[in-house]
Amino acid sequence: MVQVRVAGVALDATEQHVILLKPIGEIEGGGRILPIWIGQQEATSILIAIEGAVVPRPLAHDLMRSLVETLGATVVRVEVARIEEGTFYGEITLSTVLGERIVDARPSDAIALASRVGAPIWVADAVMDEASVPDTVTGADADADGEIETDADTVTAERLDEFKRFLDDVEPEDFGS
Template sequence: MAAVEVEVVGVRIELPANQPILLLKAVNLPRFLPIWIGAAEANAIGIVQRGLTPPRPLSHHLMLDILEAHGDSLSRVVITGRENHTFLAELRTEAGKTISARPSDAIAMALIADSPVYAAEEVVAENGIDAPAPDEEEVAQFREFLDHVSPEDFEGRS
């Protein structure tokens, strides 16, 4: 299975249903992969992304601790497919083991363990959405602004 590396953009809330969406971005492709997830998993991912450490291990920390207690660690996460409306993922360990997981749980663990996340090319091709092309004129204007701005330009503003 050919896979592309993806980065976790974050969790967004789809309105009006208030449904959390995990947004992944292909590293070398202009494609996003949205995955609808549960509120608890969205919270866990948000905690990790904000760099917060809970006073007691949450489930995702516990699962990584169990792997470590058995002499293994998380190597990578792979979003492997989609069946109906459900995405599928696997945890891949350093010892070569493969463990089926929900993408939201797998990604929370990958973020904690600082492990890479991949998605099967077919998953990205069939379920991804095109990333908007950057507005070159707007980017050029912003660069021009940055070239000529100084901290003093912001003094006295509230």
């Protein structure tokens, strides 16, 4: 498992929301980043939590936090546990009076909850190996044709092209704080 942080939430070239997870301890502009495409409501909810914004009525993830706290449980951690056929699966580990319990969740919901309660976010090594991409593309990473050289077992050409299109259209302000 790799502990990550939310590096940003942005829109890709097709106006789809994407959350960017970066391993803790890796320098900015280096290492790898895990993009996960999420829904608009989840993106908004994560941004609200990260920015500490106050909303007039609780959002669904605020309700989740309230339910967990009211039941005397705490969120121990959240995980992006696996990826199957391009779909990411998450888990929320709760500490309860009956012991630890693991709850299946969409990664976006798990991350939105973790962002509210300060729980650590983890990604399975196999998920990082399969779906992460280089944080930046430098000249040293490109061949004579400007194509990116990658290990075909870890990053497919299609996912890399998709991420390069995203990088071409992303603006710094899309990442928030």
